[in-house]
Amino acid sequence: MNERQSCLKRPDVLSGLTLMGLALFAWVWAGDLPIGTLHQPGAGFLPKHLALVMAVLAALLFVSGCRTRAGSAAGLWSDRAGLARVGGTLAALIGYVLVVETAGYLLTTTALFLVMLRWIGRRGWAVTLTVALLASGGSYLLFARWLLVSLPGGTWVP
């Protein structure tokens, strides 16, 4: 039982299982697409065959992962504080995506810098505010004004 548990925690075994799941998902989601024939392939021909090949390759990875004596996948993240910084950065990015269209580029970008510099990067308030304002304002001028890139203005802007 213990050996099976440790086998399932190995990196290649976990990757194999995840990719097998992904292949199954791709196969199921391509369910209604016409497969056609070998000589006249339909829209579902490539997705379904690729899902099949992926499932086979993922199964091979799973088996080879079970056979090799590698450490646990949990060992890939040894530093808890490092993991917290990664999680914080991802959370900041997700938050950015969620609010940028509503709050607009300038406000959201300033907030992203505040979070990244003050709470994740542990910088002082003076550096945080200076960099946040300069970066958001400067990038807005560069992209939106000079290079005419359309950036989200925010729904609160008339």
Next chain:
Amino acid sequence: MDTLQVLLHGFAVSLDPARIFYCFLGVVLGTIVGVLPGLGPSATIALLLPVTYRLDTVSAIIMLAGIYYGSQYGGSTTAILVRIPGESSSMVTCFDGYEMTRQGRAGPALGIAAISSFIAGTVAVVGLVLVAPPLGRFALAFGPAEYFSLMVLGLTLVAYLGGESLLKALLMAVLGLLLATVGQDPVAGVERYTFDTLALRDGIGLVPVFMGMFGIAEVLATMERPPDQQRLAAPTGFLPTRQDWHDARWPIARGTVVGFFLGILPGGGATVASIASYVTEKRFARNRDRMGKGAIEGVAGPEASNNAAATGSFIPLLTLGIPANVVMAMMLAALTLHGVRPGPLLMQERPDLFWGVITSMYLGNIVLLILNLPLVGLFVQILRIPYPILAPLILLFCLVGAYSTSGQVADVVVMVCFGLLGYLMRKFKFEAAPLILALILGKPMEESLRQALGISQGSFAIFATRPISLVLLLATAASLGAPVVGRALWRRERGSP
């Protein structure tokens, strides 16, 4: 007129002060859009098309051409410094370029990128002058069957991009091909894996994928390290050493040849050329064991290749009127807007335009070298910024880059998802390059396959009966078979007493 005469005529056209100015403006703009992620040359040319209507035709095309090949110079800067490819063709420059930066050798990496770009760009212009018409006709012989065989050959490069595990490389390639099927089916228009969202109807954008898998994933991986280990090594020396020159000369030569010929083929382009060059160096470079660990060959070859390809792609446009890629399609639009119909008669009807644009590229390449080399010292100063401050700046560039491709937040979502995927792939030791190569080749490959089968009424014999296609398939078999045979011979030798 013989070649020398037409060249002199071309120089007389391009050395006009106003045209020198537009050439300068074009390459400077190109360098800027190359450095800025997301803002590619096609978008810039599209933006500037109405402006060029006021210029004379030769000046307009000289400026637009400068934007394209200038962007190939600029694209490597962010790839080397912060692992964000400014252009898709700089993707492979990230591998060794960024490793060189981590070792404190950002200066030599940027220097060799600029110099190899200059050499390749200049040599490719000579090639353009000498062999443009016959090579243009060769490109015309490429139909769907030949493209499909070429793409299959391209996919075999996966075997060399995969790092330690071939199985993992193949898995990533299949995943890339599967991701390439997202969006409308290229023949029947049926939607696949769009989950009823408008944003995925055109498929997964390459720019958000690059930004995510390289830029975001790199930031996440660096942020994980303790703060005292986040800082990149202080840059030492701004120019390549004598040893760097020695190591880079053959990769530059090989990259130029590979890039020039792949640039001519429609669908090939600078991205595929740079990947092909990287793989060539992985097989032939003197220090091939160091590839991916900061070898200068991994910067010199691909950078030479993408510039040669950018120049080579002008051949089918100018001699046949066929755009080899999206940027060339924009150039075709610009020519049409100015009442010029490119094709076999362009050389006779508008020699001023044909040779003027070509000779302006010599000038543009010199300007780019003069412009880029002194900037190396300035660019490497970016690495002195503490990483906690640099990280949000990199994220900002990625966010704007992804958003600017379509003006939709959906592309930013795609980028963040691929950032997380790229980070996890690093952790679980999967290489990103096979996935990206397959994602690039997937759609045109399926399109060519189905078109070829349509032409042959479902017969696969079309791939074997057309000579170019057959040669490409044989090359594919040789490419796949060589490592297997080599390994078998090595085992036999090892086993023998």
